[in-house]
Amino acid sequence: MTEVEGLLRELAPQVLAALVRRYGGFDTCEDAVQEALLAASRQWPADGVPDHPKGWLITTASRRRIEQWRGETARRRREEAAALAEPPDPEPVAGVDDTLTLLLLCCHPSLTRPSQVALTLRAVGGLTTAEIARAFLVPEATIGQRISRAKQKLRGTRFSLPEAERPERLAAVLQVLYLIFTEGHTASSGGALNRVELTTEAIRLVRLLRAELPDDGEVTGLLALMLLTEARRPARVDASGALVPLASQDRSLWNASFIAEGVSLITGALATAPVGPYQLQAAIAAVHDEAATAGDTDWAEILTLYDLLRVVAPGPMVTLNRVVAFAQVHGPSAGLAELAGAASDPALAAHHRVDAVRAHLLELSGDAAGAREAYLAAARRTLSLPEQAYLQSRAARLTSSR
Incomplete structure (x- = not known):
């Protein structure tokens, strides 16, 4: 740029x-x-x-x-x-920065989530329609239609926001920014694992938001979470572009400045603000990032944090990630039992990550054949080409070792 x-x-x-x-x-x-x-x-x-x-x-x-x-x-x-009557000529430029109000307007509850994302990236992020379309791998006309419909729906909407509506609307803004970051960090489809333009833009927008709301614990927590997660990006793929799992990553490649800033932010937020889901997720990311090696990871602390997160903000991905931590603390057999209960959730029933976690736990427990089938099942269900290649390589390795 x-x-x-x-x-x-x-x-x-x-x-x-x-x-x-x-x-x-x-x-x-x-x-x-x-x-x-x-x-x-x-x-x-x-x-x-x-x-x-x-x-x-x-x-x-x-x-x-x-x-x-x-x-x-x-x-x-x-x-x-x-x-x-004609409108007056342009007035002198005001010194007020209304970026926060604009973010809240772009996440108006009358808009669908895809429209909120597209409008936020266009109006607040400054991305062109073509750039947004490329980032999400959809036709430019589709993004154009979303933005056009969103602007039509906002016609006549007041620019100011009643204070009573602000907390709910701010929660929607955080969800939209996190969705943008998540799509950039692990693309849901296509040949690239990361879309750096999205993670970079999401971090920039959250920094703008935190400048407006420096004392909001969840805004700070979300920025910390993004930084701590983005810090690992340089080690997530090897020279050939293949996915490298967290335990196998070269931690010397991690972004030390992002880790230091993220740890400082989350430490301060947890000490001064009511605890929320973004802060807890950032705390989990900090435990991972502060471990010198994969073997040094404090999985007991991570499991405790997931237990808290499951109370504060329950959800299928929280449940699934907790299973991984549970297995690290109590062993793969206990983890498989937990996974069997989690997989009964309709939201997880057909998700490729359930099969991927099952494969990993079966491999750890010594069931190579079962792990191979689960890896292949996960590969069939994901639309991400790097994830497919990684899962298929795991299955192939188990086949060759038989």
Whole structure:
């Protein structure tokens, strides 16, 4: 990413928020901002970045918005023969940063989760429709339709948010940002295990959110979780692009600065804020990251944290991850018994990770044939090509050792 691209991505939500606050109409303001960003991407590399880039963008976008308004007004005049007053010229740039309000607006409860994700990446992340489509491996037209429908639904929505609605809406924002990060960390389909553009953008957006809400424990917990997880990315694939499981990773490749920052953040949050699910997940990631070797991992502490997480935020993936920790503490046979109960959950019944965990535990217990079949079953169910290759290689290794 060039310096200009980075600056435009940083300023995009601030400019959009300023326009929506001034004129209203999210859809028309977003279109105007996109035109201003396009103009800047063409002019600034050649002419240089202006002294006040945010003001330049707001002024340019405001002019585009006024041009749109005049066109709409002229059309209504012809259709209705009614005269309407023109809006005022652009006002001086305000110093208020409404990024948080914009994030909350993009996660409006009337929107579906895919629409919230697409709109957040477009309006707050500054990604183009094509970039979002490439990241999620869907046609550009599909993302365009999601964004268009989302903007239509938000037409007439107030830019300000009643305080009573803020906690629920903030929870949706955190879910959307975590979903973006998760898709980037382990892509649900396709040939790449990681999509760095998504993990990088998710971390950037959570940093923006934490700048607005520095005392919110869950915002801090989510940032810590992302950093501690992203720290391991350099070691997750080998030179050939094959997946490397956590226990086999070269920990010298882990990002030490991310680990230090993540540990510091979660330590502070747990000491000063009510405990929430993102903080607990970050604490689990910290235990993994602070272990010098896989054998040094404190699985008993991880199991305790999963027991807490199961109470605070129960869910199928929490249950499944707890089984892994349980097996590490109590042995593979006990883990298989726990897994049998967990697999009865309809949400997990056909999930490839259940088969992958079963295969791992069967292998540890000495049942090579059973483990091989479970690895192959997991490989058939995942859409991720790197995961398929890894699971198939595990099955093949067991076959060759017979």
